[in-house]
Structure formats: structure tokens, C-alpha cells
Amino acid sequence: xxxxxxxxxxxxxxxxxxxxxxxxxxxxxxxxxxxxxxxxxxxxxxxxxxxxxxxxxxxxxxxxxxxxxxxxxxxxxxxxxxxxxxxxxxxxxxxxxxxxxxxxxxxxxxxxxxxxxxxxxxxxxxxxxxxxxxxxxxxxxxxxxxxxxxxxxxxxxxxxxxxxxxxxxxxxxxxxxxxxxxxxxxxxxxxxxxxxxxxxxxxxxxxxxxxxxxxxxxxxxxxxxxxxxxxxxxxxxxxxxxxxxxxxxxxxxxxxxxxxxxxxxxxxxxxxxxxxxxxxxxxxxxxxxxxxxxxxxxxxxxxxxxxxxxxxxxxxxxxxxxxxx
Amino acid sequence: xxxxxxxxxxxxxxxxxxxxxxxxxxxxxxxxxxxxxxxxxxxxxxxxxxxxxxxxxxxxxxxxxxxxxxxxxxxxxxxxxxxxxxxxxxxxxxxxxxxxxxxxxxxxxxxxxxxxxxxxxxxxxxxxxxxxxxxxxxxxxxxxxxxxxxxxxxxxxxxxxxxxxxxxxxxxxxxxxxxxxxxxxxxxxxxxxxxxxxxxxxxxxxxxxxxxxxxxxxxxxxxxxxxxxxxxxxxxxxxxxxxxxxxxxxxxxxxxxxxxxxxxxxxxxxxxxxxxxxxxxxxxxxxxxxxxxxxxxxxxxxxxxxxxxxxxxxxxxxxxxxxxxxxxxxxxxxxxxxxxxxxxxxxxxxxxxxxxxxxxxxxxxxxxxxxxxxxxxxxxxxxxxxxxxxxxxxxxxxxxxxxxxxxxxxxxxxxxxxxxxxxxxxxxxxxxxxxxxxxxxxxxxxxxx
Numbered sequence: 001x002x003x004x005x006x007x008x009x010x011x012x013x014x015x016x017x018x019x020x021x022x023x024x025x026x027x028x029x030x031x032x033x034x035x036x037x038x039x040x041x042x043x044x045x046x047x048x049x050x051x052x053x054x055x056x057x058x059x060x061x062x063x064x065x066x067x068x069x070x071x072x073x074x075x076x077x078x079x080x081x082x083x084x085x086x087x088x089x090x091x092x093x094x095x096x097x098x099x100x101x102x103x104x105x106x107x108x109x110x111x112x113x114x115x116x117x118x119x120x121x122x123x124x125x126x127x128x129x130x131x132x133x134x135x136x137x138x139x140x141x142x143x144x145x146x147x148x149x150x151x152x153x154x155x156x157x158x159x160x161x162x163x164x165x166x167x168x169x170x171x172x173x174x175x176x177x178x179x180x181x182x183x184x185x186x187x188x189x190x191x192x193x194x195x196x197x198x199x200x201x202x203x204x205x206x207x208x209x210x211x212x213x214x215x216x217x218x219x220x221x222x223x224x225x226x227x228x229x230x231x232x233x234x235x236x237x238x239x240x241x242x243x244x245x246x247x248x249x250x251x252x253x254x255x256x257x258x259x260x261x262x263x264x265x266x267x268x269x270x271x272x273x274x275x276x277x278x279x280x281x282x283x284x285x286x287x288x289x290x291x292x293x294x295x296x297x298x299x300x301x302x303x304x305x306x307x308x309x310x311x312x313x314x315x316x317x318x319x320x321x322x323x324x325x
Numbered sequence: 326x327x328x329x330x331x332x333x334x335x336x337x338x339x340x341x342x343x344x345x346x347x348x349x350x351x352x353x354x355x356x357x358x359x360x361x362x363x364x365x366x367x368x369x370x371x372x373x374x375x376x377x378x379x380x381x382x383x384x385x386x387x388x389x390x391x392x393x394x395x396x397x398x399x400x401x402x403x404x405x406x407x408x409x410x411x412x413x414x415x416x417x418x419x420x421x422x423x424x425x426x427x428x429x430x431x432x433x434x435x436x437x438x439x440x441x442x443x444x445x446x447x448x449x450x451x452x453x454x455x456x457x458x459x460x461x462x463x464x465x466x467x468x469x470x471x472x473x474x475x476x477x478x479x480x481x482x483x484x485x486x487x488x489x490x491x492x493x494x495x496x497x498x499x500x501x502x503x504x505x506x507x508x509x510x511x512x513x514x515x516x517x518x519x520x521x522x523x524x525x526x527x528x529x530x531x532x533x534x535x536x537x538x539x540x541x542x543x544x545x546x547x548x549x550x551x552x553x554x555x556x557x558x559x560x561x562x563x564x565x566x567x568x569x570x571x572x573x574x575x576x577x578x579x580x581x582x583x584x585x586x587x588x589x590x591x592x593x594x595x596x597x598x599x600x601x602x603x604x605x606x607x608x609x610x611x612x613x614x615x616x617x618x619x620x621x622x623x624x625x626x627x628x629x630x631x632x633x634x635x636x637x638x639x640x641x642x643x644x645x646x647x648x649x650x651x652x653x654x655x656x657x658x659x660x661x662x663x664x665x666x667x668x669x670x671x672x673x674x675x676x677x678x679x680x681x682x683x684x685x686x687x688x689x690x691x692x693x694x695x696x697x698x699x700x701x702x703x704x705x706x707x708x709x710x711x712x713x714x715x716x717x718x719x720x721x722x723x724x725x726x727x728x729x730x731x732x733x734x735x736x737x738x739x740x741x742x743x744x745x746x747x748x749x750x751x752x753x754x755x756x757x758x759x760x761x762x763x764x765x766x767x768x769x770x771x772x773x774x
Contacts (some may be wrong), residue, residue: 018593026605035612152762156699156754158706160726161747164733172738266600266711285604286712293605300598308596 001316008312012305016089019301024085027290033060033080039288040097058097058291059083084294093295096284102295106277112182113264113276116192120199121261124207125254127200129247132211137238139216148212154205163271166198180273195268215246248318255311259303263296326405328389330629332636335560336387336552340380359688362767367509369763372756374513379753382548383555386413389625409625413552417545420528423458425540428732431741432531434460434469459532473527480523487518535741538728546720547745553721554753557636557705558698564640565647565697570690572644573651574682578659578674584652591645599642600711606638607713628716635708635715639701647693654686688768695764699757706750722750 037051037060055061062080087094093102135147171179177194218224219242227237264278273279277296284292350356363369391405414421428437435453442454455461460469495511524544527533534543576587594602614621614630621627658664659682667677702722708714709723710730717724729742 014589015593015596018589019597022593022597023605026609035616039612039615152758153755156751156758157747158703158722158726158750158754160706160710160730161743164726164730164743168733168738172733260598263598267707281601282711285608288608290608293601293608297597297601297605300601301593301596304596304598 005309005313008309012309015305016298016301019298020085020088023294023297024081027294028080028084036060036290057099058095084291088295088298094291096291097287097289102292105280106295106299109264109275109277109280110262111276112188112274113269113278114261115188116195116199116268116274116276117261117264119192119196120203120265121254121257123196124200124203125250128204128207128211129243129250131204131208132215133238133243133246135208135212136215136219136242137234139219148209151205151209151212154201155209156205159202159267162198162202163267166194166201167271170194180271182272182274191272191274195272195274199265199268211246211250214249215242218242218246221245252311252314252318255314256304256307258310259306260300262303263300326391326393328391328409328623328626330387330389330409330626331633332556332560332629333387333389335563335633336384336556339559339563340384356687359767361504363763364505366763366766367506368759369767370506370510371513372759372763374510375517375752375756376760378517379551379756380555382413383552385416386411386549386552388412391623407623409623413548417548420542420545423542425456425458425532425536427536427538427540428739429456429459429532429536429540431533431535431543432459432469432473432527433535434463434466437739456532458530459536460530462530473531476526476530477523480526481519483526484515484519484522487522488515491515491518534745537725537742538732543742543745546725546742547722547749549720550722550725550746550749551753553632553715553719554702554705554750556632557639557715558701558757560633560636561639561643561701562694562697564637565644566690566694568640569644569647569693570651570683570686573648574655574678574686576648577652577655577657578678578682580656580659587648587652591648594642595645600708600713602642603638603708604711604713606641607635607708610634610638624718628719631716632719635705639704643697643701647690650689650693651686654689655682658682658685692761692765692768695757695761699754699761702750702754702757722746 033055034051037054038046041050041054052061060080062083084094091103093106096102096105131147135144138144138147167179170176171194177190180191182188182191219238223245224237224241227241228234232240262277263281264274264276266278266282268274269276269278270282280292281296283289284296350360364373389409389411391407391409394404394406426436426438429435430437433456435455438453439451440454441449441451444450455466460466460472463469463472491511491514495507498505498507524533528542528544532542532544534547537543537546572587572591576584610631614627614634618627621630664677664681667681705714705721706723706726709721710727714723715721725742725746729739729746732739733743
């Protein structure tokens with residue numbers, strides 16, 4: 001087991017290097033630091049001095065890959081590639097374009113993101129699994145048919161409308177919860193209620209439909225027939241056997257997104273003004289702060305790879321037939 | 326002067342390719358069978374009619390030209406306006422040309438905002454001014470409601486005539502192909518006509534869906550947005566398909582280091598969160614367009630390049646799903662006897678791939694294509710909100726929602742642009758989803774009898 005994990009982690013390294021090279025190519029080769037400076041400084045006619053000053057302040061005035069002026073090892077380390085890209089591997093994110101420490105910011109903003117994303121995941125899973133199991137229980141009946149129609153209709157609505165509609169209904173018309181904002185501690189519940197509810201509702205359509213197919217596939221299997229021929233009631237078959245076996249693909253599918261919860265959700269956070277990593281990323285994209293976008297891309301891929309490894313491990317835990325080699 | 330935008334050419338090319346594909350499928354029994362299964366579903370026929378209406382609007386909006394300016398004395402040749410128009414603009418000239426000053430509610434005769442107006446007796450007062458065009462033909466403003474109902478009645482009357490025609494057509498078609506649920510298609514068409522005709526008649530004198538902040542007719546904006554959605558949903562596949570098919574099939578067929586290399590590429594691309602990867606690409610695209618601003622003679626061409634770039638980026642970031650499916654399938658196929666027989670006979674790899682593997686994974690490609698469409702349309706709105714979508718000057722559902730969202734706080738609430746974007750987008754995506762479902766059911770080998 002341990003050897004397997006170690007090997008998986010080693011496999012992850014070339015992928016992270018690939019991500020790193022790709023972001024480096026995108027952010028520094030396709031568009032040069034000069035372009036970045038011009039974009040940040042805004043005006044079309046900026047002086048060369050202003051650009052040079054901007055670059056020097058942020059350490060973009062060095063050569064990209066190879067510094068001839070430096071000595072020895074400095075030839076490689078005093079370059080943009082080393083200082084901006086390689087350092088990401090030790091989780092040193094440096095400063096954003098407005099000279100604030102990205103690492104500290106991430107640590108601070110991680111918690112509101114989790115406070116929103118974890119309830120959305122758990123409540124969403126509970127709601128979708130019950131809905132899907134209900135549809136599977138009443139399979140091939142009008143209830144099932146209209147359930148699927150409802151799922152498809154809900155899938156066809158953009159998340160933006162769920163958010164805007166929810167804000168309008170609960171905050172503007174009924175005045176139940178504040179429209180947006182965030183507070184720490186127990187007050188957070190008031191602010192998080194609506195975003196969590198909308199996050200759950202927005203996900204019902206596609207997840208329930210997918211879970212329904214999983215449960216239906218399960219009901220066609222031999223062990224279900226055996227259970228029925230033993231004389232077990234249909235409810236026992238569904239809740240005891242089908243639910244348990246159907247949860248294997250569902251849960252292992254969920255494992256991959258668990259690490260990504262740290263990144264928060266882009267839309268909800270920025271609509272509801274929750275100071276998490278999602279809104280941080282959106283602000284960075286909108287103000288074209290490349291340093292933050294670069295860091296978030298890297299963290300995102302690290303977390304995704306962690307999720308993949310966790311998925312593989314969880315497969316062996318729930319299904320002893322799978323052996324890791 | 327005709328202007329061919331890059332996306333226009335691609336959209337028409339795709340439309341032609343679709344027609345060619347349809348003709349080819351008809352001549353091949355093994356492809357015609359699943360399609361006839363698709364077309365025997367009521368939901369598929371109904372959604373196909375809806376999609377067809379959207380496609381007609383989108384295609385009309387994809388023929389562009391620059392109108393000639395009136396010749397002035399002492400000028401040689403004709404000068405062309407810098408504004409690029411489409412055939413849809415010509416058809417909707419009444420909607421496009423008759424802007425108000427600012428917001429106005431659907432079918433309103435007065436503006437949303439109070440203004441300082443001069444009363445006949447010379448005094449000034451703040452009140453809601455009459456609209457420049459909305460209901461301007463009425464002598465008495467109070468007649469508006471009666472006029473609106475009369476127009477709707479007229480529209481419904483016209484729709485009733487259309488209903489007779491549609492009914493006759495359905496009857497004839499039913500006799501020729503009884504297995505296809507023509508009634509569902511006819512009913513959908515009738516519903517669309519019954520909605521569209523009164524709206525069309527009303528739009529001659531009113532703003533049926535109100536106006537937006539700068540006084541543009543919302544109905545016009547919604548119709549213009551259709552093209553953007555269709556372009557994103559279809560042109561993206563031009564990038565997605567070749568990459569997905571070629572790499573997926575090659576990984577599954579050749580195995581070994583080719584497989585490793587291709588898998589490495591798609592795991593790497595996959596591991597970057599989608600929106601961030603797209604954002605990174607789009608930010609770069611912006612810089613490139615900015616740097617080469619002089620290449621594009623009109624603003625429309627520049628916005629179009631951004632749209633095309635966005636499609637390319639969406640394609641580049643979303644081929645991995647298709648490639649993974651195709652890899653698995655061709656891995657399975659390459660073990661089968663007929664492939665091994667072909668290899669034993671010394672048939673070249675390219676020929677095996679082209680003749681034996683690719684045709685046998687075609688059903689996966691078709692299913693993936695129709696399933697991706699709705700996702701791409703929804704993604705456009707989100708990306709435009711994040712600020713990495715289409716050019717702000719391009720009309721799209723995303724930019725409409727974005728503009729409307731900022732006005733949610735006003736009292737009385739401005740709901741009409743949001744509602745219009747919602748209804749149009751919902752119909753498009755719902756139709757696409759239903760159609761995709763039917764296609765999946767028709768092509769899935771597990772349901773074959």
C-alpha cells in the first residue's frame with residue numbers, strides 16, 4: 001500500500017512539471033512581461049521608464065530562462081522561470097501585482113471557502129442520492145418519468161439564474177437572509193444559508209440523473225434478483241442492497257473533488273460577497289493579476305492530483321477485489 | 326459590401342457539413358437505423374423543431390455586410406460604413422433602429438426613469454416621459470391596452486391560419502412516414518408560431534420585451550445572442566473533434582509510449598481547473614489581439630476574432646473527455662479478430678485506423694458532440710460573467726445577464742432583460758439536452774435490438 005502511494009506521488013511530479021511549464025509558457029512567453037506591464041499600467045502610451053520600473057519592482061526584469069550576467073548557479077536561479085515558476089513547487093507564491101503576499105492571503109481565504117463548499121457537498125450528496133434512489137424505486141412509472149424531466153429542466157438552467165433568482169426571492173421579496181456579505185463565527189450561518197441552498201439546488205439536475213443511472217444499473221444485477229427471489233421486500237432490496245452497492249461509484253466519484261473544495265466556488269462566492277478563494281480568483285482575473293492566477297492554477301492542479309490519488313486509494317478501501325500493484 | 330467574418334465562414338461550413346452528413350447517413354443503413362430510432366422519439370422531434378428555429382435565426386445572423394454610405398459630392402467610388410450589419414439586422418430593422426433613451430418596461434408607453442419635461446403651459450415638471458417609439462402611434466395613450474389586445478388577437482388569427490397549414494403538412498408527412506411522430510413536431514412549431522406572430526406584430530409599435538439601459542430593444546438583443554451561443558456550441562467542435570479523435574484513437578490503438586505520451590498530455594490539461602485554464606488562455610488572447618489591433622479593420626471583426634479565439638480555447642481545453650472515451654473503446658476494438666486479421670494481412674496502420682477503428686467509434690463521437698453543445702452554451706454565460714468570455718461589444722446571453730445583474734437592486738425592479746435571457750437560453754439548452762438524450766438512446770449499442 002505504502003509503496004503504491006509513493007509511486008503515485010512520484011507519477012504526479014511529471015504532471016506538475018507539465019502544468020508548471022504550460023503556465024510559464026502562457027504567462028511569460030506568449031505574452032511578455034512588457035505586455036503585462038502595459039496592461040497593468042493601463043494607458044496606451046506608457047513610457048519605457050514606467051514599464052522598466054514596474055518590471056523591476058516585481059522582479060520581471062530578469063531574463064526568462066538563462067541569465068548570462070549572473071555568476072555560477074545564479075545563471076539559472078536569477079531568472080523569471082526560477083523565481084516565478086520553480087518556486088511554486090515549494091508553495092512559495094510570492095507577491096501579487098499589487099505587492100501583497102499571496103500565500104498569506106490564501107491561508108486567510110481558505111476557511112470561508114471551505115465553510116461554503118463542505119456543506120454544499122454534503123447536503124447536495126444527501127439530497128441527490130435520496131432523489132435518485134426515489135426515482136429508481138419508482139422506476140418506469142410516471143413519477144420516474146417526470147423526475148427525469150425535472151432533472152433535465154434543472155440542468156438546462158444556468159447557475160447564474162439560480163443565484164440571481166434565489167437572491168431575489170429570499171432576500172429581496174421575503175427578507176429572510178442578507179443578500180450578500182460574510183461574517184465569521186456563528187453569524188456565518190445567516191450569510192451561508194442562501195449560497196449553500198443554491199449550490200445544492202444548482203447541482204440536483206445533473207447529479208440526480210447520473211446517480212439514477214447508477215442505481216438502475218445496480219438493480220439489473222444478479223445479486224438483486226437473488227435477494228428478491230429470497231422473498232425480501234422491494235424496500236429492503238433497494239435500501240439495504242442497491243443503495244450500499246450504488247454508493248461505491250458515487251462516493252469514489254466524490255473523493256476526487258474533496259481536495260478541490262479548498263478552491264471554493266467561483267460564482268457563488270463572488271455573487272454573495274464571501275471572501276474566499278473563489279472570489280479571490282475572480283477578482284484576480286478581472287483585474288488581470290497574473291501572479292494570483294498563476295498561483296491558483298498551480299494549487300488547483302496539485303489538489304486535483306491529490307484527489308486522483310485519494311480516489312485510487314478509496315477504491316481499494318471500499319472494494320477489496322481491487323488490488324494495487 | 327459583403328463582409329465574411331471568420332466565424333460566419335465556419336458556421337456555414339458546419340451547416341453544409343451537417344447537410345452532407347445527413348445525406349451520407351441516409352445512404353448508409355447502419356447509420357440510418359440509429360437515426361431513425363432518434364427520430365421516432367417525440368421529445369427529439371419537438372426539440373429538433375426548436376433547435377431548427379434557433380439555427381435559422383443564427384444562420385441569418387451569419388451573413389454580414391457593410392452598408393454603402395450615401396455618396397457625397399467630390400468623393401470617388403463608394404464609401405462603406407464602418408458598421409457591420411447582418412441579414413437579421415435588416416429583417417429586424419424596426420427593432421434595431423428605434424432605440425429609446427433608457428430602460429422601459431415591456432409594452433410600456435412611458436419611460437422607466439423620470440425626466441424633466443416641459444408642460445404645454447410652459448412650466449417644468451418631473452414625470453415619466455412618453456417613449457419615442459413605444460406606443461407612439463396611439464393618439465390616446467389610454468388606448469394602449471386595447472391596442473395591444475387587438476394586435477395579439479390579430480396575431481393569433483394569423484397563427485390559426487398557420488395552424489391549418491401545419492395540420493395539412495403533418496397529415497401528408499404522416500402518410501409518407503408513419504413511424505415519425507410528426508404531430509409532436511407540428512405542435513411545437515404551432516406553439517412557436519402562436520408565440521412569435523403576436524410578438525412580431527406587437528414589435529411594430531412596442532418594445533415587446535422592454536428596453537435596456539441604453540434604450541436598445543431587449544427582443545432584438547436576445548435574438549442577436551442566439552448566434553453567439555450557436556457559434557460557441559458548434560465551432561468549438563471543429564477544434565475539439567480532430568484533437569479528441571486523433572489522439573484518443575491513436576492512444577488506444579498504438580498503446581506503449583504513444584499511449585503514455587498522450588495520456589500525459591491529457592492528465593496535465595485535465596488537472597488544471599477548467600475555468601482557470603480558460604481564463605489563462607483568454608487573458609493571453611486579449612493581449613495578442615491588443616497587440617495586433619491594426620489587423621482588424623472594424624470593431625466587429627475584432628470582436629469576432631475574440632469569439633473565434635474563445636471557441637478555439639474551449640476546444641483545446643475540453644477535448645480530453647472525448648479522447649479518454651475513444652481511447653478506451655479503441656483499446657477494446659484493437660483486440661478484436663478483424664483488426665488482428667487486418668494487421669496480419671499487412672494493412673497499414675493509417676488504413677486500419679481510418680477504415681476499421683474510426684467508423685466503429687463514430688457513435689461515441691456523435692453522442693459526445695450533442696452532449697457537449699448544451700454545456701458549452703451554459704459555459705459561455707459563466708465565462709462572460711467571470712470576464713473571460715466574449716468581447717463586451719458582442720451581444721450574448723452572458724453579456725445580457727451581466728448587464729442586467731447590476732440593476733437588480735433598483736426599485737421598481739428591472740426584470741425584463743434577465744427574464745428574456747433566461748427564457749431564450751433555457752429553451753435553447755433544454756431543446757439541446759432533450760435532443761442529446763434521444764441521440765444517446767438511439768446510438769447506445771446496449772439498447773440495440
